[in-house]
Amino acid sequence: MADSGETGGPVKKDGIQQAKTEGKELTKEEKQRLRKEKKQQKKSKEKKDEKASQESEKEKKPVSSASPASQPPTQPITPKAPSAVPTLVPVPASETPAPADKPAKSKAEMKAERRARQEAERASKQGKKGEVGQQAAPGKPKAPPSELQPVVKRLPEHVQVDNPEVLKKLAKKLERQQIPLRSDYGYKVSLFSHLHQYSRKAPLTQQLSIPSTVIHPAIVRLGLQYSQGIVAGSNARSVALLHAFKQVIRDYTTPPNEELSRDLVNKLKPYISFLNQCRPLSASMGNAIKYIKKEISNIPSQCKEEEAKSKLLNCIDRYIDEKINLAAKAIAKSSIEKISDGDVILVYGCSSLVNHILCEAFEKNRKFRVIVVDSRPRLEGREALRRLVQRGISCTYVLISAVSYILPEVSKVFLGAHALLANGYVMSRVGTSQIALVAKAFNVPVLVCCETYKFCERVQTDSFVSNELDDPDDLIVTRKGKTQLEHWQEVPSLGLLNLVYDVTPPDFVDLVITDLGMIPCTSVPVVLRVKNVDQ
Amino acid sequence: MPGPDKETDLTERIEAFLSDLKRGGSGTGPLRGSAETARETTALLRRITAQARWSSAGDLMEIIRKEGRRMTAAQPSETTVGNMIRRVLKIIREEYARSRGSSEETDQQESLHKLLTSGGLSEENFRQHFAALKANVIEAINELLTELEGTTDNIAMQALEHIHSNEVIMTIGRSRTVESFLKDAARKRKFHVIVAECAPFCQGHKMATSLSEAGIETTVIADAAIFAVMSRVNKVIIGTQTVLANGGLRAVNGTHTLALAAKHHSTPLIVCAPMFKLSPQVRRLTNEPDFYNFCEILSKVNVHCPVFDYVPPELITLFISNIGGHAPSYIYRLMSELYHPEDHEL
Numbered sequence: 001m002a003d004s005g006e007t008g009g010p011v012k013k014d015g016i017q018q019a020k021t022e023g024k025e026l027t028k029e030e031k032q033r034l035r036k037e038k039k040q041q042k043k044s045k046e047k048k049d050e051k052a053s054q055e056s057e058k059e060k061k062p063v064s065s066a067s068p069a070s071q072p073p074t075q076p077i078t079p080k081a082p083s084a085v086p087t088l089v090p091v092p093a094s095e096t097p098a099p100a101d102k103p104a105k106s107k108a109e110m111k112a113e114r115r116a117r118q119e120a121e122r123a124s125k126q127g128k129k130g131e132v133g134q135q136a137a138p139g140k141p142k143a144p145p146s147e148l149q150p151v152v153k154r155l156p157e158h159v160q161v162d163n164p165e166v167l168k169k170l171a172k173k174l175e176r177q178q179i180p181l182r183s184d185y186g187y188k189v190s191l192f193s194h195l196h197q198y199s200r201k202a203p204l205t206q207q208l209s210i211p212s213t214v215i216h217p218a219i220v221r222l223g224l225q226y227s228q229g230i231v232a233g234s235n236a237r238s239v240a241l242l243h244a245f246k247q248v249i250r251d252y253t254t255p256p257n258e259e260l261s262r263d264l265v266n267k268l269k270p271y272i273s274f275l276n277q278c279r280p281l282s283a284s285m286g287n288a289i290k291y292i293k294k295e296i297s298n299i300p301s302q303c304k305e306e307e308a309k310s311k312l313l314n315c316i317d318r319y320i321d322e323k324i325n326l327a328a329k330a331i332a333k334s335s336i337e338k339i340s341d342g343d344v345i346l347v348y349g350c351s352s353l354v355n356h357i358l359c360e361a362f363e364k365n366r367k368f369r370v371i372v373v374d375s376r377p378r379l380e381g382r383e384a385l386r387r388l389v390q391r392g393i394s395c396t397y398v399l400i401s402a403v404s405y406i407l408p409e410v411s412k413v414f415l416g417a418h419a420l421l422a423n424g425y426v427m428s429r430v431g432t433s434q435i436a437l438v439a440k441a442f443n444v445p446v447l448v449c450c451e452t453y454k455f456c457e458r459v460q461t462d463s464f465v466s467n468e469l470d471d472p473d474d475l476i477v478t479r480k481g482k483t484q485l486e487h488w489q490e491v492p493s494l495g496l497l498n499l500v501y502d503v504t505p506p507d508f509v510d511l512v513i514t515d516l517g518m519i520p521c522t523s524v525p526v527v528l529r530v531k532n533v534d535q
Numbered sequence: 536m537p538g539p540d541k542e543t544d545l546t547e548r549i550e551a552f553l554s555d556l557k558r559g560g561s562g563t564g565p566l567r568g569s570a571e572t573a574r575e576t577t578a579l580l581r582r583i584t585a586q587a588r589w590s591s592a593g594d595l596m597e598i599i600r601k602e603g604r605r606m607t608a609a610q611p612s613e614t615t616v617g618n619m620i621r622r623v624l625k626i627i628r629e630e631y632a633r634s635r636g637s638s639e640e641t642d643q644q645e646s647l648h649k650l651l652t653s654g655g656l657s658e659e660n661f662r663q664h665f666a667a668l669k670a671n672v673i674e675a676i677n678e679l680l681t682e683l684e685g686t687t688d689n690i691a692m693q694a695l696e697h698i699h700s701n702e703v704i705m706t707i708g709r710s711r712t713v714e715s716f717l718k719d720a721a722r723k724r725k726f727h728v729i730v731a732e733c734a735p736f737c738q739g740h741k742m743a744t745s746l747s748e749a750g751i752e753t754t755v756i757a758d759a760a761i762f763a764v765m766s767r768v769n770k771v772i773i774g775t776q777t778v779l780a781n782g783g784l785r786a787v788n789g790t791h792t793l794a795l796a797a798k799h800h801s802t803p804l805i806v807c808a809p810m811f812k813l814s815p816q817v818r819r820l821t822n823e824p825d826f827y828n829f830c831e832i833l834s835k836v837n838v839h840c841p842v843f844d845y846v847p848p849e850l851i852t853l854f855i856s857n858i859g860g861h862a863p864s865y866i867y868r869l870m871s872e873l874y875h876p877e878d879h880e881l
Contacts, residue, residue, distance in 0.1 A: 189754050191767060375759035376734045389835055396837040399734050401758045401789030405841045431759025434792055441795050463763040475755055477737050484740035485755065494747035495754040497729075502763035 038112075045116055158280050159466050162194045174277070177270035178214045180207035182277045186472050189495045196280070197469040203227045204278050218247040219271045223278035232380075234284040234418050234454060235324055235352045241275070241285050242316050245292060249312050253305070260308050261299045268293070280468050283419035283427070283456040291319060323453040327515035328353055331449055332360040335414075335513050338447060343368040343411045346439075348400075349429045350380040350387075351416025353449050358414075359391050369393070371410060375400040375431045377474035377498060400431050407442045417450040422528055423459040424506035424521040426450075430463075430499045436508035445510045448521075452514050455528050463502040472496035545586045549602060552579055556610040568711050569615045569776065573811045574683050576606070576619040581676045584623075584669065592631040592668060593661035596624055603881050612843070614777045614785075614814045617881065621815070621874040626675045628875055634665040682857070686809035687715050689857035694720035697805065697855070702769045705761075705797075707731040708787045709738035710774025712807045716855075717772070718749045727752045729768065731761050733789050735840065758789050765796040772805045775846075778813045780870055782848030782863030785818075788841055794850035803852040810856050815870055815879040818845050 160166040161184070174181050185199035205224050208215070215223075222244045225231040231240045245268070252267065254260045272289060275281065281289070295315045299308045335357045339345065345368055347354050358370060370393055374381025381397065388395050398406050413435060419427040426432070426448055436446050460466055475496045476485045488494050506521035516527060552575065580599060589595040603620035610616070690712055698704065698720040706713055706728065717728060728751050732739035739755060747753040756764060771793060775786040784790065784806060797804045848863040861869065 191764075376732070376737075376757050385836060395835075396839060398839045399758070401734060401792065401844075402839055402841050404791035404795070404844060405788075406839060429759075430757070430763055434759060434762040434796065437762055437795055437799060438792055462766050464767070475732065475757060477740070479737050479740075484737075484744050488744075488755075491744070491747045493750060493752045494743060495752075497754050497756045497760065497764075499756070499760045499763055502760065 042112060042115070045112075045119060156466075158196060158276070159194055161196050174273060177273055179270055179274045179277060180204060182207075186489065187492075187495050188469070189497050191464060192467070192469055192497070194465075195467060195469050197472065198227070199473065200228060200471040201473075204274070215271060215274050216244075216248050216251065218244045219274060223275050226275065226279040233350065233352055234282045235451075237282055238284045238288050238453075239320060239324060242288055242292075242320055246313055246316050249309055249316075252309070259301050260303075260305060261297050261301065264296050265293055268296075283458075284454045287453050287456070288319065292316065323451060327451040327453070328356050330515040331451065331513050332357045334518055335447070335449060336361045336364055336366065338412070338511075338513075339366050339368055341367040344371065344409050345369070346371045346373060346407070346410045346413045346435070346444075347384065348373045348381070348413075348415055348432055348435050349375070349378075350384040351449070353451070354414050354416045355384055355387050357449060358388060358393060362391055362393050369395065371396045371398065371406055373398055373400055373403055373406075373431075373435060376477070377470075378429075380429070400434065403435055403438050404442075407438055407444060410439070410442075410444050413439045413444055413446045415446060415448050417448050417454060418501060419454050419456045419458075420448075420450050420512065420521075420524045421460055421503070422455075422457050422525045423461070424524055425460055426504040426506070426509055426512075426521065427456075427460070427501055428504065430502045433463075433502045433504040433508065436504045440508050446508060447511045447513060448504075448509050449513045452516055452527060452531065455524055455531070457528060460503055463499065467502075468500040470498040470500050472498050474498050542586070542588070545582060548579060548582065549605075552576075553606060553609045556606065556613060556616065569613070569812060570683065570687065570711070570809070572613055573615040573619050574680065576616050577623070577676060577680050577683060580619065580623045581673060581680070584672050584676065591662050591664050592627055595672070596627055596661060599623060599627075600881055607881060612776075614816065615811055618811055618814050618874075620881065621878045622679060622811075623676060624878045625873065625875050626679065627672055628661075630668060630671045630675060631661055631663075631665070634668055634671070635663065683809075683811060686811065686857040687712055690807050690809060690855055691715045691719035693855055693860065695723060697772075698724055698726060698770070700724045700726060702726040703729060703767055705729045705731070705765070705768040705771045705793070705802075706742070706773055707739065707761075707789055707793050708733035708736075708774075709742040710807070712809065713772055713774045714742060714745060716807050717746060717751060721746075721749055721751045725752075727754070729754045729756055729764060731756055731758055731789065731793065733787060734758055738787075758792075761789075761793055762796045762799075765800050765802065768797075768800070768802055770803050770805060771797045772807060775806055775808050775812065776843060777816070778806070778808050778854065778866060780815050780817050780867060782851065782854075782866040783818060784846040784851065785843050786846055788844050791844040791846050791850075794846045798850050804850060805853045805855060806851055807855045810858060810869070810873065813866065813870060813873060815874055 157166055157170050171181050182196075182198055182202075182204050184197050185202065186197060188195075188197050203224055204227060205220055208220065222231070222240055225240065226237065231237055248268070248271070249264070252264060254263060268289075272281070275285075292312075292315075295312060299311065303311070331353060339361045343366075345358070347358070347370060361368065370388055372381045372385045372388070372395055374385075374397065376399070385395055385397055396406070415426075415428060415432055415435070417426050417428045417432075421427055428448075439446050458466070472488075473496075475498055476483060476488070485494075485496065488496055509521045512519050512521055512524070514527070519527065556572075583599060583602065584595060587595070587598050589598060599620060603617065606620070607617045694716045698717075702724075704717070704726060706717075707730070720726070728743075728746055730739045730743045730746070730753060732743075732755055734757075743753045743755045773786060773790060773793070775784045775790070777785040779785060794804055848866075851863045854861045854863060854866065
């Protein structure tokens with residue numbers, strides 16, 4: 001059992017096997033830990049097998065000589081690799097010695113075995129090639145992992161609301177982090193039973209004790225602002241998030257015997273869960289959080305606390321500056337070239353970036369007028385209208401149902417985006433795809449303005465699989481003194497649907513203006529790849 | 536002689552009707568459905584025929600045309616008034632022709648021979664007096680009234696031919712015709728309806744409550760979500776205010792967007808419109824929408840709130856009317872059956 005003690009993974013696995021063979025009863029925590037370890041093992045195997053193929057080869061070779069006895073028992077179970085080099089067989093063998101003769105093996109373990117075998121075969125083939133030129137070997141395995149890296153992402157919880165196991169897991173996780181679970185509200189339309197639907201009148205903060213000991217007050221305030229819609233819009237939400245994290249970092253002190261780089265990340269996890277419960281995270285927020293976590297974990301351990309904190313604060317400031325402020329300036333510069341005198345520009349809702357562009361163009365003395373399209377129930381267009389009129393731009397205001405009436409007058413459509421998906425679809429406020437559709441029918445060019453930090457690796461083709469359901473009571477309105485839908489909850493067959501986002505197919509969009517330049521919608525994955533390689 | 540009394544009585548009624556029309560469209564949305572308007576117009580025309588003083592068909596037609604012009608001027612957007620007047624004029628022509636003895640068939644056809652030799656009915660001045668004409672005309676108008684009363688039911692009867700189980704149907708705003716159509720189908724089949732609320736009047740809400748009370752699974756969505764949910768919709772069924780001569784529609788605000796979204800997803804668009812909505816107008820290029828001033832904070836802004844949309848015939852799949860289903864390309868033919876070409880301009 002103790003012969004394969006080189007890599008940490010096999011040892012742990014041996015421990016598991018040991019425990020199982022000894023018939024010990026594992027407690028819940030141990031089971032969770034074991035599951036985590038198994039997952040980590042799988043991941044590390046997939047990543048490192050190809051990189052460290054040579055080392056493992058060399059290491060396994062003495063092992064193979066030391067454990068020839070384990071060969072025969074594994075051979076009947078590994079019939080798929082009879083032609084494999086003898087050094088290969090011990091690789092999986094050394095990792096699963098004990099239950100090799102045990103017939104009762106779980107499916108997952110057999111899968112792991114098979115995968116390990118395949119990886120090892122691949123590694124040996126590369127190793128054979130690389131043995132001749134070993135210097136080139138470390139360089140070669142690096143390139144393939146980025147291509148062959150199986151992106152086996154776990155499906156996020158917020159699109160699996162109809163799966164009771166996922167809900168149970170989430171409840172347990174929140175319990176551990178001491179964050180209250182927010183319950184769904186109202187009758188959900190069956191097409192969207194996989195999404196959450198919350199009520200604005202029941203914010204999560206009502207279930208927290210004041211003052212909250214687990215969650216930093218800045219985060220509590222931020223969560224409340226998100227859930228009530230006080231802070232809305234992807235840029236605003238990201239900036240608010242980063243400022244709140246700055247506050248958290250300022251107030252943070254490393255507990256004794258802990259490293260800042262690891263402990264701070266663990267401290268941030270319950271905050272992120274809390275914010276997610278208040279309102280599902282946007283793509284831009286997700287990218288910002290990834291960046292912060294990376295920066296924190298890259299802090300060297302010998303760094304002093306004050307130095308580390310100021311470094312992190314600087315990083316965050318730089319991120320906001322570069323990705324949001326400077327990007328806005330760059331995008332405004334390129335967009336102004338697209339705005340000519342006498343233009344009639346149509347905008348939808350309130351996008352901070354589009355408003356910024358229009359104000360900049362107006363400063364540069366371009367003569368144009370703006371048509372602001374608005375939609376119920378959010379009526380965000382009124383805010384954009386207010387900002388533009390304050391600058392002195394001449395505006396017209398219509399509701400989205402009048403878009404086909406007003407479009408013959410329009411020369412260009414400028415739209416903002418919430419995120420740009422990897423298949424070229426634009427995820428934005430609900431109604432954007434409709435405007436793009438009608439604009440296409442009237443042959444009016446559609447330009448989408450989006451910073452690169454909102455680019456997202458997800459793919460999506462329709463607005464159902466992943467969306468956000470807002471409070472359904474928002475649709476209720478009083479007209480002529482009568483509120484028709486007031487008692488909608490009492491009518492069993494009536495449902496209200498208040499979507500927040502929708503996806504626009506790339507054939508409706510003519511141009512995407514980003515801080516990297518003007519690109520067509522289909523070049524989004526190229527930008528993502530360039531960004532990943534840089535990082 | 537009750538003549539003068541009758542005449543004043545008649546004028547009173549006409550005035551009352553005109554003021555009703557004017558009030559009906561004065562910015563608070565239509566107070567009554569177009570079916571009611573059609574019925575009232577026809578009843579009024581019958582009264583005119585009965586009580587006004589006329590000696591020949593030409594006189595009657597002149598009177599009706601005059602009153603008709605006043606009525607259409609009172610509320611231009613209410614096209615059913617004009618349509619009913621044209622129907623009645625056609626009835627008068629037919630009855631006159633029948634009394635004269637010439638068959639209706641030959642009168643209808645515009646043969647080349649007729650055009651060259653006699654010029655057809657256009658040379659007729661309808662001056663001949665026929666004693667039975669009044670009674671015939673009133674009888675024909677009564678038939679027209681019965682037809683009007685049965686339109687909604689006739690359309691609803693066809694519902695089961697077009698809706699199958701487990702369908703998702705989308706509609707916009709509130710149309711009484713579509714409401715009864717869907718309720719009739721719901722008696723036998725189970726399906727799901729998505730109603731777009733149609734801001735700013737939000738009449739879709741009333742439609743949704745009424746449908747859900749009949750036990751139909753209904754969902755209300757905002758106008759902005761029409762394209763987002765269209766991929767799951769099997770059929771789009773809408774009502775309209777007017778059907779134009781080219782097969783296009785003049786329908787409530789937002790219908791054009793709905794039609795474009797349906798076309799993009801290749802979803803059939805079905806229009807439930809009774810025959811009295813068929814109007815010989817075509818779309819006026821200087822699109823005269825009815826503006827409705829919306830409550831707005833700032834006075835420096837132009838606000839547009841058109842009430843109607845034009846939908847071109849290419850986006851429509853089917854018309855369902857009280858006489859059956861037709862393709863949009865057939866509408867011009869129905870037009871020539873219902874109205875005489877000379878009456879297109881009142």
